[in-house]
Amino acid sequence: MILDSETKAVELPDDHGNEIRLWLRLLTCTTLIEGEVRSRLRERFDVTLPRFDLMAQLDKVPDGMTLSDVSKRMMVSNGNVTGLVERLVESGHLDRWTSESDRRVQMIRLTKAGRAEFRKMAAEHELWIADIFSDLGPRDVRELMRLLAKTKASAQKSAQARAS
Amino acid sequence: MILDSETKAVELPDDHGNEIRLWLRLLTCTTLIEGEVRSRLRERFDVTLPRFDLMAQLDKVPDGMTLSDVSKRMMVSNGNVTGLVERLVESGHLDRWTSESDRRVQMIRLTKAGRAEFRKMAAEHELWIADIFSDLGPRDVRELMRLLAKTKASAQKSAQARAS
DNA sequence: GCCAGTTATTTGAAGCCTAAAGAAATTCAG
DNA sequence: CTGAATTTCTTTAGGCTTCAAATAACTGGC
Numbered sequence: 001m002i003l004d005s006e007t008k009a010v011e012l013p014d015d016h017g018n019e020i021r022l023w024l025r026l027l028t029c030t031t032l033i034e035g036e037v038r039s040r041l042r043e044r045f046d047v048t049l050p051r052f053d054l055m056a057q058l059d060k061v062p063d064g065m066t067l068s069d070v071s072k073r074m075m076v077s078n079g080n081v082t083g084l085v086e087r088l089v090e091s092g093h094l095d096r097w098t099s100e101s102d103r104r105v106q107m108i109r110l111t112k113a114g115r116a117e118f119r120k121m122a123a124e125h126e127l128w129i130a131d132i133f134s135d136l137g138p139r140d141v142r143e144l145m146r147l148l149a150k151t152k153a154s155a156q157k158s159a160q161a162r163a164s
Numbered sequence: 165m166i167l168d169s170e171t172k173a174v175e176l177p178d179d180h181g182n183e184i185r186l187w188l189r190l191l192t193c194t195t196l197i198e199g200e201v202r203s204r205l206r207e208r209f210d211v212t213l214p215r216f217d218l219m220a221q222l223d224k225v226p227d228g229m230t231l232s233d234v235s236k237r238m239m240v241s242n243g244n245v246t247g248l249v250e251r252l253v254e255s256g257h258l259d260r261w262t263s264e265s266d267r268r269v270q271m272i273r274l275t276k277a278g279r280a281e282f283r284k285m286a287a288e289h290e291l292w293i294a295d296i297f298s299d300l301g302p303r304d305v306r307e308l309m310r311l312l313a314k315t316k317a318s319a320q321k322s323a324q325a326r327a328s
Numbered sequence: 329g330c331c332a333g334t335t336a337t338t339t340g341a342a343g344c345c346t347a348a349a350g351a352a353a354t355t356c357a358g
Numbered sequence: 359c360t361g362a363a364t365t366t367c368t369t370t371a372g373g374c375t376t377c378a379a380a381t382a383a384c385t386g387g388c
Contacts, residue, residue, distance in 0.1 A: 016294035018305050023197065023293050025312045030194040031239050032316060033187065036323045042377085050344065068366065075195050080345055082368055087343085104353045104366040128322075129187050130180035135318035136311075141182050144311045147304055148189045152196060154299035158292075159200045206347085214374065232336060244375055246338055251373085268336040268383045 026151075033132055040128055045121050050076075052125070054084055055093065055110060055118040064109030066099070093117065190315075197296055204292055209285050214240075216289070218248055219257065219274060219282040228273030230263070257281065 038049045057073050058065065071081040085108055088094040093114030099105035110118060133141070202213045221237050222229065235245045249272055252258040257278030263269035274282060297305070 016290050018302070018309075019294045019297045020290060022297060022305055022309055022312075025309060025316070026190075026194055027198070028239075029312050029316050029319065030190055032319050032323070034191070035239065036319065036326075038376090040326070048343075048376095066366080075192075075199065076344090077346055078367060079347085079369075083344075102354070102366085106367065126180050126184060130183045132319045132322045133183045133186060133315065135321065136314060138182070140311055140314060141186055143307065144315070145182075145186055145189060147300075147308045147311070148186075148193050150300060150304060151297065151308070152189070152193050155193065155196050155200065155296045157299065158296045159196070162200075162204070202346085212373070230336080240374090241376055242337060243339075243377080247374075266336085266384070270337070 036132060037125070037128060041121070041125070044124065045117075047121065050084055051088060051093075052118075052121060054081075054088065055114065056122065058094070058108065058110045059115065059118050059122070061109070064095075064107045067106045067108065070108070088114070200296060201289070201292060205285070205289070208288065209281075211285065214238075214248055215252060215257075216282075216285060218245075218252065219278065220286065222258070222272065222274045223279065223282050223286070225273070228259070228271045231270045231272065234272070252278070 034049070041047050041049055041052055053074060054070060057070055067078065067081050067085065070085075071078045074081070085094060085096065085106075089096050089108075092111060094108050095111050096106060096108045099107050136144070198213070205211050205213055205216055217238055218234060221234055231242065231245050231249065234249075235242045238245070249258060249260065249270075253260050253272075257275060258272050259275050260270060260272045263271050300308070
């Protein structure tokens with residue numbers, strides 16, 4: 001810590017401790033909540049979080065979507081989705097077929113049973129999340145949404161800059 | 165959406181859409197940043213994020229710590245730490261020994277080489293994080309810290325309530 | 329001292345995840 | 359039409375992760 005000519009607290013130009021602490025806190029929050037959701041899903045429905053997430057993506061689209069779309073939306077690798085889908089088809093939650101217009105493309109959608117199962121889980125899941133965030137008022141929620149949107153944009157810009 | 169007698173917008177009592185959206189946004193931010201850090205660590209130092217995280221815990225304590233402490237601090241299972249430590253001892257980054265006062269306890273600490281390696285990585289890591297958050301001003305950072313602290317407390321309370 | 333309960337760690341089975349390489353289908357320039 | 363480039367998906371190797379069961383060591387009451 002340094003004091004400048006007007007006796008105001010000033011940081012060294014290359015001290016990024018606050019950003020590091022912010023990142024760690026963000027990570028801690030997410031890990032905490034994710035762990036909580038994960039164990040409730042297991043305990044209550046004997047389902048894993050990745051499976052729940054995949055079904056959540058599919059619940060939005062009655063006609064199904066491609067594996068690539070799923071992997072983009074879930075932000076995981078293609079290979080990952082292949083295995084995940086395999087197990088969900090096996091367990092009867094998903095239907096899978098090859099697109100007629102492009103035979104490279106695999107389409108998937110929820111089965112009737114899969115959709116019913118998901119809806120049941122999603123209803124409880126919503127209550128868990130509400131409970132987990134229950135100490136935050138509507139203003140806090142709005143403000144967090146805004147700041148996280150800004151964070152996301154900033155991170156995407158940084159990732160984009162590196163990729164190019 | 166419903167309008168009440170004073171014509172103000174009011175939500176159904178059991179609609180938690182905002183909390184769900186907040187959680188998804190939080191998760192998206194973390195996943196995005198974590199993925200970015202992960203690939204930079206791999207690209208630049210050929211190291212995984214879990215290994216970096218473990219070394220970060222150990223960098224703070226010159227005399228080492230127990231496996232249990234590491235697993236609590238990293239919020240991962242004991243079994244996970246066992247394997248992680250195994251590989252880091254193998255690669256020469258960690259020393260490991262059995263506590264003299266309690267022979268159940270395994271202690272670990274960074275080797276000299278491990279510490280030097282970590283410090284090098286941490287210095288760059290700090291710049292990456294600063295860059296990733298660079299669109300947020302100091303006020304945004306402070307506000308996010310505050311709201312995430314509140315979120316963490318709320319989530320812990322909820323997890324605590326369920327556990328008991 | 330002994331035994332029951334607790335704590336620290338390891339092991340094993342299953343699943344999740346990535347990066348990289350490969351296979352198959354499509355697209356497009358020439 | 360042909361062949362190179364691209365896209366979609368799968369496979370492989372390695373590592374991470376959890377949960378649950380097993381092992382080993384400690385603790386406290388008797």
